[in-house]
Amino acid sequence: MALVEYADAALEVRAVFDDIKAARGVPDVNNFWxxxxxxxxxxxxxxESLKQVMAPGALDPLTKEMLYLAASAAAxxxxxxASHTAAARAKGMTDAMHGELLAVLGMAAETNRLAEALRVPIDQGL
Amino acid sequence: MALVEYADAALEVRAVFDDIKAARGVPDVNNFWxxxxxxxxxxxxxxESLKQVMAPGALDPLTKEMLYLAASAAAxxxxxxASHTAAARAKGMTDAMHGELLAVLGMAAETNRLAEALRVPIDQGL
Amino acid sequence: MALVEYADAALEVRAVFDDIKAARGVPDVNNFWxxxxxxxxxxxxxxESLKQVMAPGALDPLTKEMLYLAASAAAxxxxxxASHTAAARAKGMTDAMHGELLAVLGMAAETNRLAEALRVPIDQGL
Amino acid sequence: MALVEYADAALEVRAVFDDIKAARGVPDVNNFWxxxxxxxxxxxxxxESLKQVMAPGALDPLTKEMLYLAASAAAxxxxxxASHTAAARAKGMTDAMHGELLAVLGMAAETNRLAEALRVPIDQGL
Amino acid sequence: MALVEYADAALEVRAVFDDIKAARGVPDVNNFWxxxxxxxxxxxxxxESLKQVMAPGALDPLTKEMLYLAASAAAxxxxxxASHTAAARAKGMTDAMHGELLAVLGMAAETNRLAEALRVPIDQGL
Amino acid sequence: MALVEYADAALEVRAVFDDIKAARGVPDVNNFWxxxxxxxxxxxxxxESLKQVMAPGALDPLTKEMLYLAASAAAxxxxxxASHTAAARAKGMTDAMHGELLAVLGMAAETNRLAEALRVPIDQGL
Incomplete structure (x- = not known):
């Protein structure tokens, strides 16, 4: 799949790239963009959606980034x-936090699978 | 799939159920157990694994629970x-936090899918 | 989604239903069919494909059925x-075998997730 | 993601590596570890969990390894x-057995998808 | 999970519900909303995103809806x-078209699984 | 995993390869085969199954190929x-059509995830 570089990009694409670079303070956008x-x-x-969703709110930016990473790894x-591990580290995720996040991910995978394999009925009141 | 109630459980099962009830301060264990x-x-x-993984550490219990929820929903x-939404609420997840977690989950699903459908190469240095 | 009963089925459907019932020695086909x-x-x-794939070969029918169950639960x-748990039991899967199959499924889910979250490179020679 | 080699590993890591090498009779551990x-x-x-789960029991080691492979491929x-295909071969999976395992995996994927796309209700009594 | 009915909804929610009802010509919105x-x-x-994405363009509305259904069933x-099967039917998907879509979905699931289980290298030039 | 080349293939394999090459008008088969x-x-x-499923019917070949691509990317x-993107392009998928297909895939992933995370009950009548 082709990657569109800034130099070759149409004006509407450049405008988005410029906004990403300004918002993140980076010299170039990631391959995803x-x-x-x-x-x-x-x-x-x-x-536009990502900017809105990842803005600070009831959850702080690091927590949002770790949730993003958890969902991405689960998928x-x-x-x-790779990119959200790097982003989470840039926002303050330490080795110890990463290790615990991995442990939660692994445990969730195991119990998710067991709950589905056993077809556990949802508890009353939930 | 049968659910084993305490009254019908073998001693080794009762011992685990007792430990879960004591650790969580609940009168009965969830259907999963x-x-x-x-x-x-x-x-x-x-x-035993879950107790170890979910113990407070570099990440606080609410963050761990929300990561568990994110991974479970993504899977x-x-x-x-259902059960980890309830657990996260019990540990302090507000409606606003839940709403933002949902928004991150949805956004992650969309960008995960796009990254895979476009086969984006991992950025250099990651 | 509608379920087509034998009495209402076209001749080409009845022919398949008859073949399933004869091959399995059952009075009616499952909802899937x-x-x-x-x-x-x-x-x-x-x-026709299922009949060919599930016929005894280098793997015995119970092993095939448990593999089918493992893949279905993982998916x-x-x-x-539900249906392949019942089929495996009918072919001889005991409670102990089912319990060990569940343990393998859970363990596989956990290590699969960890391997992906850590982006582990495939070992040389594999 | 960094791989920790034995020479650079902390004592608690070396102890696990030593146990893996002894249990498997191999000179080095896989990249996963x-x-x-x-x-x-x-x-x-x-x-510790893997050792317990994969120990011989009601299911023999080859069957457990093929179930692990089926779950991993389905995920x-x-x-x-890659690693569980190699492990299953080391435990006696022949080309013919591997071919039949693949056929079951493919068939399960197809019927899983059809059952979900048709939202088939679970048969009575299951 | 609670469903918010129009009568109980905040003004900003009612505005979205009104727009959905007008765009689709329906008396009430689906449970999803x-x-x-x-x-x-x-x-x-x-x-807002869905409206933009599903608007007619290079692909007609029925094709978009069937692609949405294919992706949803695959996930x-x-x-x-359920909802996109109904939407596709409302936009003109016949029984025959639905049957062929199901066949493609099942076949894709099978070959996806086989390609992954065999770790097939991507063909040169793709 | 080994790839079997025509020159090294058994007669029954060559017969299938020959049929694929003739049906598609290509000088060699893809790595998948x-x-x-x-x-x-x-x-x-x-x-044999793929030939039957992908034959023109109530859906035209390009639509079938795009549905195959949507399901494969979702999985x-x-x-x-990679291979079904190439196949869809060969059957007439333009850049604009591909872009819209991607947009639908991303949107479906997001709403699928939200519907599951919110455990939305299926609407009455569906």
Whole structure:
């Protein structure tokens, strides 16, 4: 799949790339955005949504990033696992926190599988 | 699938049930444990592992519980989603926090899928 | 989704139902086949394939059925987990065997997740 | 993700590596364990659990290994599929057995998907 | 999980519900939207995105809806499979088209699984 | 995993390869078929099924191919995503159509996840 570099990008794509770079204080955007640029409306919509969702709120940015990582690893997306591990580290995830996150992920996978294999009925009141 | 009630349980199963009830301060264990009791060694090992993994550490109990919920929802386990949503609420997850967690989950699912459908190469240095 | 009963079925559907009943020695087919009958070519092709795949060969019928159950539970299909648990029991899976199968399933889920979350490189020579 | 080699490992990690090497009669541990060593408690707990789960019991070691492979392939874990295919071969899985296992996996995937797409209700009595 | 009915909804939620009802010409919104209303920003963002994505373009509405159904069934979401099957039928999917879609879904599941279990290398030039 | 080349293939494998090449007008078969050739009965059955399923019917070949791609991407199969993207392009999928397909896939992933995380009850009448 082609990656669209800034120099070759249409104006509407450059505008999104510029916004990502400014928001994150980085000199270039990740491959994800360069790949998504093959469809400018999806690039723009996805970035606008991500900005809104990841803004600080009731949950702090590190917690949101670790949740993103947990969901990405659970979905088995290698690219997403790599990029959100890096993002979480940049936001303050230590080795110890990462280790515990991995332990939770592994445990969740095991109990998820057991609950489904046993077809456990949902507890009353939930 | 049969659920093993305390009154009908073997001694080794009762010992695990007693430990769960004491650790959580609840009068009865969830259906998950009653279902798992069909295989006592798996019941005991799973509970011992869960206790170790979910103990407070570099991550606080609420963060661990929300990560567990994120992984369970991403894996599509309805039972686990229901029980860990309840557990996270019991540990302090507010409506606003839950809403933001849902938003992160949805966004992660979308970008995970796009990254895989576009086969985005992992960024250099990650 | 509608289930097609024998009495209401077209001749080509009845022929498949008859073959399933004869091969399995059962008075009626499972809901899966009644649901699949909404598309007779898929009903016929799926049954012919299943018959071929599940025939005794280098693996015995019980091992095949437990592999089918393991794959179905790992894929999170509740219907399939229910029906292949019953089929494996009918072919000789004891409580102890079922318990160990569950333990393997849970362990596989945990290590699968950890291997993906850590992006472990495949060992040389494999 | 960094792999922890024996020479650079802490004592608690070396102890687990030594136990794996002794149990399996191999000169070095697989990358999975080297990767997991970034979090020693998870390394230790995972190995202890795996040893318990994979010990011979009501199911023989080859059957357990093939179930592990089936679950890993169904979960789409490339690393796990590679390593458990090799492990199953080492325990006696022939080409013919592997071929039939693949056929069951493919058939299960197809019927799992059809059962879910048709939302087939679970048969009475199951 | 609570469903938010129009009568009990906040103004910002009612505005989205009104827009959905107008766009679709229906007297009430589906449960999905009532559930999503627990987090109004996610409700609004999701609806705005969906409207944009499902608008006619290079692909016609029926094709988009069938692709949505295929992705939902492949992801194993029962609610989504039910609602997008109904939506596709409303947009013109006949029994024959549905049957062929199911056949493609089943075949894709089987070959996806086989390709992953065999770790097939991507063909040169792709 | 070994790929079986035509020159090294048994007669029953060559017969399938010949049929694939003739049906598709290509000089060689894809890696998928070369990998599947390790189990000739599965190779033959899979090809016969695929031929039947992908034949023109109530759905045209391009629509079937895009549905195959949507299901493969939703299942996270990298090989399948690559090969069916190429196949869909060969059958007429333009950049604009591909972009819209990606947008639908991403949106479906997001709403699938939200519906499951919220455990939305299926709407009455569906």
């Amino acid at each position: 360069k790949a998504l640029a093959v469809h400018p409306p999806t690039l723009k919509r996805t970035w 088995g997306c290698a690219y997403c696992t | 009653k279902a798992l009791a069909v295989h006592p060694p798996t019941l005991k090992r799973t509970w 599509g386990c309805a039972y686990c989603t | 009644k649901a699949l009958a909404v598309h007779p070519p898929t009903l016929k092709r799926t049954w 999170g299909c509740a219907y399939c987990t | 080297k990767a997991l060593a970034v979090h020693p408690p998870t390394l230790k707990r995972t190995w 789409g874990c490339a690393y796990c599929t | 009532k559930a999503l209303a627990v987090h109004p920003p996610t409700l609004k963002r999701t609806w 194993g979401c029962a609610y989504c499979t | 070369k990998a599947l050739a390790v189990h000739p009965p599965t190779l033959k059955r899979t090809w 996270g199969c990298a090989y399948c995503t």
